Amino acid sequence: MDDSVSDNEWLITCERFVAFIDIMGFKDMLLRDGHDAVFSMLQKIQKDANRIVSKPLYSESGERTTKFSLYSDSIMIYSTDNSKAAQVNFMLTVARFSSSLLQNFIPFKGAIAFGKMTVDFNASIFMGQPLIDAYLLQDELQLYGIVTHGTYDKFIDYNNYQQALTLNYNCPFKSYKSSHYLVVPFLMFAKTIKEVEVVAKEILHSPAEYAYSVSGGLRHYVDNTRAFLEHCNDLIEQVLPEQPLK
Numbered sequence: 226m227d228d229s230v231s232d233n234e235w236l237i238t239c240e241r242f243v244a245f246i247d248i249m250g251f252k253d254m255l256l257r258d259g260h261d262a263v264f265s266m267l268q269k270i271q272k273d274a275n276r277i278v279s280k281p282l283y284s285e286s287g288e289r290t291t292k293f294s295l296y297s298d299s300i301m302i303y304s305t306d307n308s309k310a311a312q313v314n315f316m317l318t319v320a321r322f323s324s325s326l327l328q329n330f331i332p333f334k335g336a337i338a339f340g341k342m343t344v345d346f347n348a349s350i351f352m353g354q355p356l357i358d359a360y361l362l363q364d365e366l367q368l369y370g371i372v373t374h375g376t377y378d379k380f381i382d383y384n385n386y387q388q389a390l391t392l393n394y395n396c397p398f399k400s401y402k403s404s405h406y407l408v409v410p411f412l413m414f415a416k417t418i419k420e421v422e423v424v425a426k427e428i429l430h431s432p433a434e435y436a437y438s439v440s441g442g443l444r445h446y447v448d449n450t451r452a453f454l455e456h457c458n459d460l461i462e463q464v465l466p467e468q469p470l471k
Contacts, residue, residue: 235292236306238343242315242380244302245359246322246335246371249446251298266331271295273325277318278302290314292344294351300335301351303344312380316390320411323371327410327431332446336362337408338374367397368449369435371408378406392457397449409457 248254248270254263278291290311293302302319304311319337326333342353358374366372373381373391381391391406432451436444 234305235344235346237345238341240307240340241342241344241355242304242307242312242337242339242377243342243353243355243359244300244315244319244335244337244371245356245363246300246302246326246333247363248298248300249332249334249369250443267295269329270300270326270331273329274300274302274322277321277325291318292346294346301356303342307339316408317411319371320390320408323408324410327369330431330434332369332435334363334366334369335359335371336366336374337371337377338362339376339380365398367399368446368453369432370410370450370453372396373406373408381406392460394453394456397445407453410454 251263254266274293274295278289278293290305290308291302291314292305293300295301300322302315302322304315315337319335323333323335336359338355338358340353340355340358342351342355344351344353355374355376358376362372362374390409390411392409393404394407395402396405396407432447432454435450436447
């Protein structure tokens with residue numbers, strides 16, 4: 226658990242942004258790779274999450290506005306509240322974290338939602354409708370990525386960072402396709418337009434690595450992810466901000 230936001234600043238119950246991210250194939254990883262290897266992977270995930278939340282890229286006050294928790298194969302990211310700074314930094318955190326998982330070839334899917342949520346780290350109480358909404362939506366998703374729930378969609382504003390961090394896409398779900406916003410992995414963006422192609426090639430390579438460990442029906446996750454990342458790459462110059470994200 227990250228302690229970058231002090232207990233005095235943290236509201237236990239309020240309206241906030243919530244991400245639920247599931248590490249896929251966890252049972253098979255334990256069976257195939259062994260306990261020690263999976264433990265090392267979780268340590269890597271926690272280290273990366275700590276690094277990301279400890280360095281907010283956007284905060285009007287300069288304060289950190291997110292916390293995360295890791296429980297077995299589930300990762301939850303929470304914002305301090307529903308402020309504009311918390312919203313933007315939350316999305317930046319999620320986008321950066323999704324890139325980290327892709328780069329480390331960790332299969333995952335997730336969703337973000339908004340609503341009244343109780344997050345009490347001291348008492349280990351985590352309860353609220355947005356956590357349920359995010360969990361149920363990610364369970365339907367059929368690619369390695371993070372989709373937004375309808376409760377979050379109203380916050381997407383194409384006059385700010387949301388333009389670069391979400392993309393409306395015909396998402397593959399278990400039994401259908403539907404137009405939803407997907408989080409664009411942060412490393413699809415570079416400091417300049419010239420660097421975009423290099424970065425895109427790096428992240429587009431990730432699904433190919435996943436393919437080496439899955440076969441049959443699960444291979445469509447790889448295909449769907451590659452299609453989405455290639456779509457991002459095709460549109461990257463249109464959504465890249467005039468100024469680099471800092």
